[in-house]
Each structure stands twice: as C-alpha cells, then as structure tokens.
Amino acid sequence: MLSADPVRAAAYRKTVERLRAADEDAVGAELDRLATDVRRNIVRTIDRAGMGHIGGDLSVTDILVSCFYGALSVDPERPQWTGRDRFVLSKGHCAAALYSTLAQCGFFATAELDTFMAPLSALNGHPNRLKVPGVETNTGALGHGLPVATGCALAAKIDGVSWRTFVVLGDGELQEGSNWEAAMAASHYGLSSLTAIVDRNRLQQGARTEETNALGALEDKWRSFGWEVREVDGHDHLALLRAMNGPRTGRPVAVIANTIKGKGVSFMEDRVEWHHKVPTPEQVDAALAELAR
Amino acid sequence: MTLTEPEQQAVFDCRQDFAAELLALAEADERIVAVCNDSVGSSNLVGFRQRFPDRLINVGIAEQDLVGVAAGLANAGKIPFVCAAAPFLTGRALEQIKADVAYSEAHVVLCGQSPGMAYGELGPTHHSIEDLSWMRAVANLDIIIPADPVQTRAAVRWAAASQRPSYLRIPRFKVPVVTPGDAPFEPRRAVLLQDGGDATVIAIGSLTSRALEAAARLRGEGISVRVLNMPFLDPLDEDAIVAAARETGRIVTAEEATISGGLGAAVSAAVVTHHPVPMRILGIPRVFAPTGDTAFLLDHFGLSADGIVAAVKDLLRHG
Numbered sequence: 001m002l003s004a005d006p007v008r009a010a011a012y013r014k015t016v017e018r019l020r021a022a023d024e025d026a027v028g029a030e031l032d033r034l035a036t037d038v039r040r041n042i043v044r045t046i047d048r049a050g051m052g053h054i055g056g057d058l059s060v061t062d063i064l065v066s067c068f069y070g071a072l073s074v075d076p077e078r079p080q081w082t083g084r085d086r087f088v089l090s091k092g093h094c095a096a097a098l099y100s101t102l103a104q105c106g107f108f109a110t111a112e113l114d115t116f117m118a119p120l121s122a123l124n125g126h127p128n129r130l131k132v133p134g135v136e137t138n139t140g141a142l143g144h145g146l147p148v149a150t151g152c153a154l155a156a157k158i159d160g161v162s163w164r165t166f167v168v169l170g171d172g173e174l175q176e177g178s179n180w181e182a183a184m185a186a187s188h189y190g191l192s193s194l195t196a197i198v199d200r201n202r203l204q205q206g207a208r209t210e211e212t213n214a215l216g217a218l219e220d221k222w223r224s225f226g227w228e229v230r231e232v233d234g235h236d237h238l239a240l241l242r243a244m245n246g247p248r249t250g251r252p253v254a255v256i257a258n259t260i261k262g263k264g265v266s267f268m269e270d271r272v273e274w275h276h277k278v279p280t281p282e283q284v285d286a287a288l289a290e291l292a293r
Numbered sequence: 294m295t296l297t298e299p300e301q302q303a304v305f306d307c308r309q310d311f312a313a314e315l316l317a318l319a320e321a322d323e324r325i326v327a328v329c330n331d332s333v334g335s336s337n338l339v340g341f342r343q344r345f346p347d348r349l350i351n352v353g354i355a356e357q358d359l360v361g362v363a364a365g366l367a368n369a370g371k372i373p374f375v376c377a378a379a380p381f382l383t384g385r386a387l388e389q390i391k392a393d394v395a396y397s398e399a400h401v402v403l404c405g406q407s408p409g410m411a412y413g414e415l416g417p418t419h420h421s422i423e424d425l426s427w428m429r430a431v432a433n434l435d436i437i438i439p440a441d442p443v444q445t446r447a448a449v450r451w452a453a454a455s456q457r458p459s460y461l462r463i464p465r466f467k468v469p470v471v472t473p474g475d476a477p478f479e480p481r482r483a484v485l486l487q488d489g490g491d492a493t494v495i496a497i498g499s500l501t502s503r504a505l506e507a508a509a510r511l512r513g514e515g516i517s518v519r520v521l522n523m524p525f526l527d528p529l530d531e532d533a534i535v536a537a538a539r540e541t542g543r544i545v546t547a548e549e550a551t552i553s554g555g556l557g558a559a560v561s562a563a564v565v566t567h568h569p570v571p572m573r574i575l576g577i578p579r580v581f582a583p584t585g586d587t588a589f590l591l592d593h594f595g596l597s598a599d600g601i602v603a604a605v606k607d608l609l610r611h612g
Binding site: 082086128129130136137138139140141143144146147148149150151152153154155156158159165177178181182184185188189 | 353355369370388
C-alpha cells in the first residue's frame, strides 16, 4: 500500500478549506488551474508508461477534480477514516486520471506516477484498493462501480450516518445491464446520499455510443428508474459542484456530465482513436504546450 | 443406529441450521446483514427479516447487483451474508465475485444455497455442479463445503469471523450428522472419519455419509478404507492427501459437482505433485443431467455407496 505525501496532503486540506469559503469565480479559476495540472500529469504519466486511456482520462478530469476538491470529505492521510465520503471510479481504465488526482491531493507521492503500469508497481492499469489509498474497490471490468456504490450508500442509510457516496461511470459502460440492476435498487431503497456522475463523452472504444448501442435519451432512462437527473457541462466545475452538492429530494442523483473525450488537447478532442492511443514524443510536447496556456 | 447406516438415520436440510446460526450471530453482532435476491424463503431468511427488517436487503432478481452491493456494504464495515441459490449466485455474478469480492478482498460471505443437484427435477439450469470449478479458479476466496448440520453451523461462525472473502455451499438435500463433536473445522485441516489402510476415500458435502456407508460395506468384505472429509476445499489440506497417498496407495474422491475442477481435480494435483498413486474421481462427468430427483441423479452418476464401493474395488483390482 502506498503511503500519503504529508506535505501535499496538508496543502490539499488547506486548499479545500479555502475553496469552501471562496466566491464562485475564485473557485472556478482554482479548479480550472488544478485540472490543468492533473491533465499535464496524465499526459506525462501515459508518455512514460507508453500505455493508457488518454481520451477518457482527459474527459473525466474535471469531474474528478470537482469531486476531490469540491464535494468529497476525505483525508489523504487517513484513507480508511470510517466517516469519509466514498468515491468509486467505475470506469477503471481511466486510472491515470484517478492516480494523477489522488497524487495531487497527497494520497501518495507524485513521483509514484512514474511507475504507472511498470512491473510490480502499485499503479496497475486499473485501480487496486489494496495498493492505492483513496481507491475503495477494484474496478476495471465495466458495470461494477454502481452496485458497489449502492452497497456503500445502503450501509450509510442502515447506520443513519451522513457520509455520501459518489461513483463516476463512463457512458459506454451503461450498456452493461448490471448498472440498471443497481439503478433500480438504489431508487427502491431511496438512497439520496448516492450520486452517480456519467462522463457523457459519447465515444466508446470502437465508435460513438450512439452508433454502437445507442443510449438515446439517457436522462429519461435514469428518471424512469427513479433518479433525480441533473444535466451539466462536464467541464464546468461550478456546474458540477452545484449538481453534486445541491439539495436532495429523497432520491439518488444522476449527474449527466456532457464532456469531450480528449478535452484540453485539440488534436485528441472527440476523436475515437484517442481512446487508448499513445502520443508520440512530438504529440506529448504539443499536448503539454496546449495545457500550459 | 450407527453412522454406517445412513438410510436409518435422521437427515437434515442444512439451510435451517444455516439460518438459525446466522440469526444467532446477528443477535450478537450488529455488523451482520443478509443480502438476497428474492430468496427470503428459499434461503430460510423469514425469521431474520422479522427480527432485523433493516438488516435484510433484498435487491430482487439481480445477482450482479447482489454481489456488488454486498461488496459495498463490506466496504462500509458490514459483514454481508449473500444468500442466493448457488447456480445463479456463482454463475450470474462470477465476475463480481472475482473483482468486487475476492480481488478487492472484501469480507463478503457468499452462501450458495441448494447446491449440486439439490433442485433435481428442475434441471441443469438450476443445478450448481460447476460452482466448485468456478470458485476454485478465483484467487483469494476460501471455499467451504459443509457435510452436515454441524459443519454448516461451524462454517457460518468461521466465515463471519474470518475477515476474508468466502464461498459457503449450503446443502438442501438432506444429510445425516457425520461429523464427530470434536472434529476440527479450520482451513487446511481434513477430518478423519475412519482410518484404514487399503485405500482412501476423500468425500465432501452430500457424498460424505455415502463414503462412510461404502467403507462399512467394504469392511464387511475385508477391505480397510480410510475416509477423509475436507470441509475446506480451499485452502485444502494437502498434507492429509499426501499422507493418504503414501499410507494407503489408492485414492477415490467423491463430490456432487462436475469433475472438471472440483475436489477430484484439487486432490489429483496434490497427488501427482507430491506422491503419485492411482486414483478414481467420482463426480458428474461433462454432461447435463437428465430429468430426475436428487437421489435418483446421485445414483445415476454413481455418487452412491455402491458407486464408491465399485471404485475402490476397481482400484484394488486394476490400480
């Protein structure tokens, strides 16, 4: 198990505290800056490993940053604190984005990112809770996160405690039926502490979602399963925070976050081939130059 | 009445012992919850629901969600006992068992109810003969096969305290008590039910009492058979297996499961690795069962005292 970076963890706690008291413009600007830092680390991490899922990493980055800096109550130095909010990345193939975010928060040292997918590294191509603090369940096979998150939220309800559960789903992964089993159960049990955020980038590995097995009116699907639906621009941190932290009505909340796969690197944006293509050294330089703006 | 005449013995549906022990544990430990898939009745959870309505979670007919939800409950400090018919629990949710429970090391107790061919006439969709092969293929998962009510209760207690992922196979087909009161119940620990020197029969679950019956008959013919029971299919007592190979020279395994990857496969791997001896593997061959009740099907596949007697004699005759 990796251990926390105490300096970064302390900085993280201070940043979260400051953001809680800051006005919206300041929050938006700070989260934009943090997301750029995470994106740069994603590009570097995948460049060093020579592997990864860069398109989805870049589409989910703003969701991750919004969660960790503006929604979750967690302490990188006490990853097993029982009162923590639970966070599950169901689209586990975007591990590089999660690792870059967790490292930025101080759950472990950023130097560890250099070991991504190297032999015996704690940082597997998909996250492992036994090796990486901040990971709640091992994901990678799709359609697993929402059932597990539903179980977490059920436990909190049984115990009458106030911590919350967040799960981030890919849109393509909603083709897995297990999600809809869990969506029914979460609604049936009235799990209002549960938030599912859909990274709606409209692309999956091989093609557009709507050309593969169309998700269609996704909002209507969640609504008909008994969820409250909040649709936002998935790259607008303030909109994400409002959707995640807004008042509850006794139902679980699905945030449909409309995103762009490859967001932030112009030549990767909305292009199916960047699902898991690895950039050349020249493309890495170009990507980092764009992300420096 | 003796242990060697099972047809005259009282026999038990172990699901009742399972449910009684689970309820008793739940009284003492509020972390224990039951999670089921519309299986309150078939898992004997009516009493649990009456006593602890908030701790009985029924996700409906949705096994993938069933196991994922249990992993989430474990994450938050609960000790979930997942109660579902064994074929659907292990087959439908195999990937959740692998990833969410075993690989994630979640303290979830998977309780496969009515395993083997307990559903008899309902046919192969409802038979759970593949479960032992599937569960053995998953790393970091303890596999417990109770042979009687005593082992069923011990299994529930052990799994609740283990802090590890486990699969319990809870018998429905009625079996007699075969375990002595002082028998061990722990990982890597076989139960010696009868000693002998000409051959060893290693039997689990419903085949255990049948192995004892076979040994009694063979004794009448002057053949001395050691009978071992393995409540833990994983981790397995390899020492007892190797000792049996060395000391008796012949081994028969007997299980109510496909021979593809269960007890017979596990025992033979240990035997060929450490002390090769001739073996016979009794189980269900790679076929789907015909129509019939459980007793008929067990006999049909030679999973009977007669079948075990014949296997031992065949070993003695042909090696």
